[in-house]
Amino acid sequence: MEKSIYHIFRSSSEDTDIMNELFFHFFIAAFIVFLLVAAFLIFIVRKYKTKTLEKDHFTIQENRLTERLTLFLASVLVIVFLFLTVKVIFKIQKTPTEDQKPFVKITGHQWWWEIEYLGDTLFTANELHIPTGDKFVALMESADVVHDWYVPALGRKIDMVPGVTNFVWIQARDPGVYEGMCNEFCGAQHTWMRVEVFAHEPKEFDKWFQAQKEDAVEKPDSLFQKGKQLFQDKVCANCHTIRGTTAKAKVGPDLTHFASRNKMLGGKAEVNYENIQNWIKDPQKMKHGAYMPNFLMTEEEINALAHYLYNLK
Amino acid sequence: MKLFSFEVPEPTEALPSIKSRYGILQWISSTDHKQLGILYLWVSLFFFLVGGFEAMLMRLQLAWPGLQIVSPQTFNELFTMHGTTMVFLVLMPTLIGLATYFLPLMIGANEMAFPRLNAMSLWMTLFGGLLLNFSFFAGGAPDAGWFSYAPLSEKNYSFSSGLDYYSIGLIVTGIGSIGAGLNFVVTTLTMRIKGMRLRKVPLFVWMVFINSFLILAAFPLLNAGLVMLLIDRQLGSHFFLPNTGGSALLWQHFFWAFGHPEVYILALPGFGIISEVIPVFSRKNIFGYTTLAATTVFIALLSFGVWAHHMFVAGLGNPINTFFAAGSMLIGIPTGIKIVNWMATMWGGNLYFSTSMLFAVAFILDFTLGGLSGIAVAIVPLDWRVTDTYFVVAHIHYVFLGGTLFTIFSGIYYWFPKISGRMLNERLGKWHFWLFLLGFNMTFFFQHILGFMGMPRRVFSYPDLPYYAILNLISSIGAVFMLIAVIIFIYNIFKSLRTGELAGNNPWNAWTLEWYTTSPPQLKNFETLPDVTSLRPIIDWEKQKAIQKS
Numbered sequence: 096m097e098k099s100i101y102h103i104f105r106s107s108s109e110d111t112d113i114m115n116e117l118f119f120h121f122f123i124a125a126f127i128v129f130l131l132v133a134a135f136l137i138f139i140v141r142k143y144k145t146k147t148l149e150k151d152h153f154t155i156q157e158n159r160l161t162e163r164l165t166l167f168l169a170s171v172l173v174i175v176f177l178f179l180t181v182k183v184i185f186k187i188q189k190t191p192t193e194d195q196k197p198f199v200k201i202t203g204h205q206w207w208w209e210i211e212y213l214g215d216t217l218f219t220a221n222e223l224h225i226p227t228g229d230k231f232v233a234l235m236e237s238a239d240v241v242h243d244w245y246v247p248a249l250g251r252k253i254d255m256v257p258g259v260t261n262f263v264w265i266q267a268r269d270p271g272v273y274e275g276m277c278n279e280f281c282g283a284q285h286t287w288m289r290v291e292v293f294a295h296e297p298k299e300f301d302k303w304f305q306a307q308k309e310d311a312v313e314k315p316d317s318l319f320q321k322g323k324q325l326f327q328d329k330v331c332a333n334c335h336t337i338r339g340t341t342a343k344a345k346v347g348p349d350l351t352h353f354a355s356r357n358k359m360l361g362g363k364a365e366v367n368y369e370n371i372q373n374w375i376k377d378p379q380k381m382k383h384g385a386y387m388p389n390f391l392m393t394e395e396e397i398n399a400l401a402h403y404l405y406n407l408k
Numbered sequence: 409m410k411l412f413s414f415e416v417p418e419p420t421e422a423l424p425s426i427k428s429r430y431g432i433l434q435w436i437s438s439t440d441h442k443q444l445g446i447l448y449l450w451v452s453l454f455f456f457l458v459g460g461f462e463a464m465l466m467r468l469q470l471a472w473p474g475l476q477i478v479s480p481q482t483f484n485e486l487f488t489m490h491g492t493t494m495v496f497l498v499l500m501p502t503l504i505g506l507a508t509y510f511l512p513l514m515i516g517a518n519e520m521a522f523p524r525l526n527a528m529s530l531w532m533t534l535f536g537g538l539l540l541n542f543s544f545f546a547g548g549a550p551d552a553g554w555f556s557y558a559p560l561s562e563k564n565y566s567f568s569s570g571l572d573y574y575s576i577g578l579i580v581t582g583i584g585s586i587g588a589g590l591n592f593v594v595t596t597l598t599m600r601i602k603g604m605r606l607r608k609v610p611l612f613v614w615m616v617f618i619n620s621f622l623i624l625a626a627f628p629l630l631n632a633g634l635v636m637l638l639i640d641r642q643l644g645s646h647f648f649l650p651n652t653g654g655s656a657l658l659w660q661h662f663f664w665a666f667g668h669p670e671v672y673i674l675a676l677p678g679f680g681i682i683s684e685v686i687p688v689f690s691r692k693n694i695f696g697y698t699t700l701a702a703t704t705v706f707i708a709l710l711s712f713g714v715w716a717h718h719m720f721v722a723g724l725g726n727p728i729n730t731f732f733a734a735g736s737m738l739i740g741i742p743t744g745i746k747i748v749n750w751m752a753t754m755w756g757g758n759l760y761f762s763t764s765m766l767f768a769v770a771f772i773l774d775f776t777l778g779g780l781s782g783i784a785v786a787i788v789p790l791d792w793r794v795t796d797t798y799f800v801v802a803h804i805h806y807v808f809l810g811g812t813l814f815t816i817f818s819g820i821y822y823w824f825p826k827i828s829g830r831m832l833n834e835r836l837g838k839w840h841f842w843l844f845l846l847g848f849n850m851t852f853f854f855q856h857i858l859g860f861m862g863m864p865r866r867v868f869s870y871p872d873l874p875y876y877a878i879l880n881l882i883s884s885i886g887a888v889f890m891l892i893a894v895i896i897f898i899y900n901i902f903k904s905l906r907t908g909e910l911a912g913n914n915p916w917n918a919w920t921l922e923w924y925t926t927s928p929p930q931l932k933n934f935e936t937l938p939d940v941t942s943l944r945p946i947i948d949w950e951k952q953k954a955i956q957k958s
Contacts, residue, residue, distance in 0.1 A: 099874070100861070100873075100874045100875060101861055101862055101873045101874065102860055102861045102862060103793055103794070103797075103859075103860055103861070103862045104860070113789070114789040114790070114792065114793055117787065117789050117790065118789075118790055118793065121783075121784060121787060121790060125780040125781075125783070125784065128776075128780060129776060129777060129780055132747065132751070132772070132773065132776045133773060133776075135751055136751060136769065136772060136773060139751060139754045139755055139759070140754075140759060140769065143690075143754065143755070143756065143757055143758060143759045144759050144761065145758040145759060145760055146760075147760065148689070148691075148760040148762070148916065148917060149691045149758045149760070149917075150917050151691060151758075153691070153692060153693075158695070158696075158752070161695075161696075161748065161752055162696055162699050162745060162748070162749070165744060165745045165748040166741065166745060169740060169741040169744040169745065170741060172740075173737045173738060173740060173741060176737060176783070176787055177733065177734055177737055179787075180730070180733050180787050180788050180789065181730050181733075183788075183789045184726050184729060184730070184788045184789060185726055187789065187792075188725075188726055205565070235723075239559070239564075239565065240557070240559050240560040240565055240656075241557050241559075241560065241656060243721060243796060245796075245862075245864075247793070247862055251721075251789070251792035251793075252721050252792050252793070252795070252796075253721055253723055253792075254719075254721045254722045254723060256650075256656050256657060256722060256723065257559060257650040257651065257656050258650025258651065258654075258655065258656060259650075259656075259657065259723065261722075261723035262723075274862075276862070276864055277864070278721075278795070278796040278797065278864050279557070279721075279796055280484075280552070280553045280557070280560070280796075280865070280866040281560060282484075282552075282560055282565060283480050283481055283484060283551075284480060285484075285864075285866060285867060286480065286867035286868050286869050286870070289871070362871070383479060383480045383481065384480060384481060
């Protein structure tokens with residue numbers, strides 16, 4: 096994938112278009128105001144500068160006209176932008192109607208994202224896959240502290256507040272990968288709570304969705320089986336789910352199709368064999384503060400587990 | 409005709425002050441507003457170095473992607489303590505300190521209304537600050553950001569005792585600030601020299617006066633919130649814990665209902681300083697005294713109707729967001745009028761660019777930028793784009809540094825001769841100014857762009873996305889320039905204290921009452937003062953004297 100400049104004005108949704116447009120208008124207005132102030136100030140400084148501190152001083156009568164003019168101009172700007180603000184927010188943050196059922200529920204955890212496809216109850220983690228096309232509602236919750244969902248190209252940002260269910264409209268017109276991140280400081284590894292959203296053509300999406308609905312793969316080779324056994328024995332299953340096995344806990348990310356993902360640890364590392372090994376070996380070294388314990392496994396066990404996990408495509 | 413002169417009332421009660429003029433005991437036990445003002449300034453300078461050191465460490469860590477100068481946990485403690493220190497222990501005490509020193513002088517009083525309360529305020533501020541910083545040695549500093557969003561600040565998520573020190577430390581300094589606010593209000597109302605009507609006080613006094621009401625109304629909110637947080641953490645209650653019946657948003661409301669007035673608490677006295685400095689160095693009366701005074705009141709009132717603009721992304725709903733967007737944008741109007749009035753004061757004057765004036769003019773420009781980026785985040789949809797990114801970091805620093813700190817520097821260059829009796833070196837001052845201006849804009853201007861490029865605030869590192877590295881590097885280099893400028897400034901202070909040019913009573917030919925007495929003023933500020941009939945008493949008296957002679 097080529098690296099283009101990442102910025103918040105890239106847009107793949109109507110909402111972002113609207114916000115960008117408002118941003119552009121405000122930017123122009125602010126730029127003019129700033130230029131006026133700067134020009135006026137520079138003019139005054141150049142014109143009235145003196146080399147010595149004069150003893151004389153004089154009074155100029157107050158000029159109410161200047162003040163009223165400022166008042167008027169500032170008020171006009173405020174009224175215009177207040178009007179635009181109201182117009183835009185009621186358009187973007189529209190309460191969904193009865194038949195606009197939420198499509199996904201995204202729950203922020205310290206420091207990963209739990210994604211639940213509503214209606215079909217599919218759980219995944221850390222990568223959001225969506226079909227291109229119309230906008231849909233996503234519910235936002237938090238399992239612990241305040242997080243914030245922000246994928247600039249797909250819509251507004253919204254806090255995930257524990258105890259509150261927020262909603263946001265998400266839309267991707269074009270297929271592609273959209274980067275986002277947690278925007279509210281949420282603890283030690285706030286930095287590495289990034290997210291990638293993959294927008295697929297609806298057909299592609301269905302294919303992906305069906306693949307994800309499958310239980311975890313089963314492989315006969317002994318290393319895989321050993322890894323699977325270790326996953327139970329070493330209590331990994333106390334926190335993680337791997338569908339098709341007895342691992343059903345929901346504390347950590349769902350790992351059923353772990354290796355199908357691009358990145359792990361909230362975007363900190365690519366999913367590859369080596370990173371998985373390192374992660375199991377010493378979680379604190381890779382992501383300081385993460386809640387994954389170090390199980391002090393032997394080299395052999397680590398290899399087996401990493402092999403197992405890396406095969407969960 | 410004989411000049412009228414009025415006896416300046418002296419407090420009747422004897423004060424527990426050791427009479428000897430020197431010695432540390434005398435400073436510790438002092439209730440003299442001038443000594444306390446100076447102590448405030450030293451306390452601020454000390455914490456300024458602490459907070460600045462924290463900032464430098466952060467900029468070092470962020471200079472390049474993937475650096476590991478400090479651990480993530482340490483980084484979180486650093487930015488928490490940097491923000492908390494700079495707001496509560498640097499900007500607040502400096503402004504309160506300047507006001508403690510100059511408010512009585514400017515209204516022709518010999519002392520504050522409550523000298524002992526004044527001393528208590530200072531020591532509460534200092535000890536609160538020390539308590540807060542002691543957390544570094546007591547198992548870990550607070551690590552939940554300067555606004556400590558619950559439940560991250562709760563025991564379950566912040567294990568060290570840092571947040572406990574944060575709560576207690578800020579409660580203690582908060583009590584100090586409330587004491588100072590009360591003192592300013594009563595002093596302004598009761599201690600003015602005869603003839604000085606409330607509508608004729610210098611604008612600095614007026615703005616500190618209005619500001620004190622803000623302190624009195626805002627700080628109790630913070631302290632209430634902090635007490636609740638402390639009870640949550642220590643006694644296991646659930647004010648801010650949602651899964652056991654509390655509310656995470658409640659903390660945000662408490663904090664910002666205090667926090668946004670706090671922004672104006674840090675801005676208004678600065679506006680006051682500017683309103684003193686610009687006229688003197690323009691050799692003109694302030695333009696639109698009434699308007700400047702009135703807009704201050706408007707800002708103060710409006711500042712209590714804007715807090716939820718920090719929560720536009722919290723999902724409060726469109727009607728609430730509209731209300732707070734309106735309030736926040738409205739504040740732009742009185743502020744804009746102020747900026748025009750300051751420029752109009754300069755218009756047609758004889759501008760003399762001492763370092764103090766340079767900072768004042770740079771303030772106008774940088775604060776305008778900070779104000780405009782403030783309006784940007786008041787427009788809800790734009791807030792949904794840029795809040796909690798580096799854009800906001802840039803914005804608050806344009807307001808607090810380009811705004812408040814520039815006014816403080818301006819005020820210190822302006823008043824240092826009065827406080828010490830000696831002038832600050834102007835050559836060093838200009839180095840300080842230009843280096844700081846360059847460094848400041850380098851550091852923070854580019855952070856706007858980082859915000860547009862989606863870099864979230866409060867991250868200890870960042871992915872190596874295109875241009876992230878170079879922009880962060882520029883920002884860090886700017887911080888080095890600021891560091892050099894501050895070193896020059898401090899060197900200048902120590903050098904000028906010993907060898908600076910003698911100032912005389914009134915080195916700037918200014919016209920407010922503090923320049924009427926000696927530099928530095930004696931323990932008793934004034935023996936007698938003539939009648940105050942206008943905003944420029946010293947000039948009036950000089951004119952009268954000249955008439956009498958002829």
